Amino acid sequence: MVALKLEGLGAQYGRIRVFEDITTETLEGGGLTALIGPNAAGKSTLFKRIAGLLKGDGVVHLSGAETQSRPICYMPQDTGANAVLTVYESILLAAKQGGGWKVSEEELAEIDEILKSLRITDLAFRDLGALSGGQRQLVSIAQALVRKPKVLLMDEPTSALDLFRQIEVLEYMHRLARKTGIAVLIALHDLNHAMRYCDQSMVVADGRLVASGPTKDVITPQLLRDVYRVEARIEACTQGRPLLIVDAAVI
Numbered sequence: 269m270v271a272l273k274l275e276g277l278g279a280q281y282g283r284i285r286v287f288e289d290i291t292t293e294t295l296e297g298g299g300l301t302a303l304i305g306p307n308a309a310g311k312s313t314l315f316k317r318i319a320g321l322l323k324g325d326g327v328v329h330l331s332g333a334e335t336q337s338r339p340i341c342y343m344p345q346d347t348g349a350n351a352v353l354t355v356y357e358s359i360l361l362a363a364k365q366g367g368g369w370k371v372s373e374e375e376l377a378e379i380d381e382i383l384k385s386l387r388i389t390d391l392a393f394r395d396l397g398a399l400s401g402g403q404r405q406l407v408s409i410a411q412a413l414v415r416k417p418k419v420l421l422m423d424e425p426t427s428a429l430d431l432f433r434q435i436e437v438l439e440y441m442h443r444l445a446r447k448t449g450i451a452v453l454i455a456l457h458d459l460n461h462a463m464r465y466c467d468q469s470m471v472v473a474d475g476r477l478v479a480s481g482p483t484k485d486v487i488t489p490q491l492l493r494d495v496y497r498v499e500a501r502i503e504a505c506t507q508g509r510p511l512l513i514v515d516a517a518v519i
């Protein structure tokens with residue numbers, strides 16, 4: 269199983285520092301971790317820093333991924349569409365990124381399986397540029413999955429999806445992490461999703477990591493007041509699951 273630990277991570281754009289000294293406990297694979305925080309807190313920047321797409325202070329320690337040349341995959345929030353490719357071609361290209369161009373039967377079967385799991389087989393030969401926002405987001409998820417990363421950083425992967433697809437994708441990612449032992453970090457604004465699917469949560473705000481640990485200990489009315497500036501309650505729904513209810517903005 270993979271294990272990830274962040275030690276003293278910092279990032280800046282030019283002279284503007286986004287965050288500093290982000291240090292976590294060791295994060296074991298096998299589950300989903302929510303990365304939460306207000307707009308512009310630095311969630312995408314932290315993902316880019318972990319993925320090595322941005323340089324900065326600190327070290328990303330990764331173990332259990334030694335056999336893979338590109339163990340960390342970042343799935344960005346904005347999924348640009350290359351209109352020249354079909355969905356299938358774009359996923360095949362993602363699978364072959366950094367490798368040779370020979371394609372095996374096994375690789376093709378894996379792509380078919382991913383398309384089936386995400387229920388987008390019918391889109392396979394459509395042009396990327398002709399897809400809806402939600403369809404494009406599902407294709408981006410497929411492109412990330414086909415790379416078979418040990419650490420998958422998903423930046424708001426359900427933001428363009430309808431309710432059915434949101435639940436389906438999060439349940440699928442939860443099962444996949446359990447089954448394969450990969451670590452999946454998901455930047456989310458929907459904290460009910462974080463509470464339902466993510467065992468662990470990390471909160472970035474004001475340029476630092478303000479909380480991390482089991483989601484039920486991290487997402488509290490106090491945190492919501494301090495970090496999100498809302499008065500909110502967390503109550504058990506009729507099925508016993510925690511449900512976040514926002515009462516008011518704190519002005």
Ligand SMILES: Nc1ncnc2c1ncn2[C@@H]1O[C@H](COP(=O)(O)OP(=O)(O)OP(=O)(O)O)[C@@H](O)[C@H]1O
Pocket residue numbers: 281286305306307308309310311312313314345
């Ligand atoms: N390429 C860039 N150049 C300069 N500043 C940037 C760049 N990308 C992001 N920033 C700034 O860094 C800060 C953090 O941005 P980031 O996208 O990481 O936030 P976020 O938490 O993911 O936000 P959101 O929830 O709105 O998606 C913001 O102030 C943003 O304006």
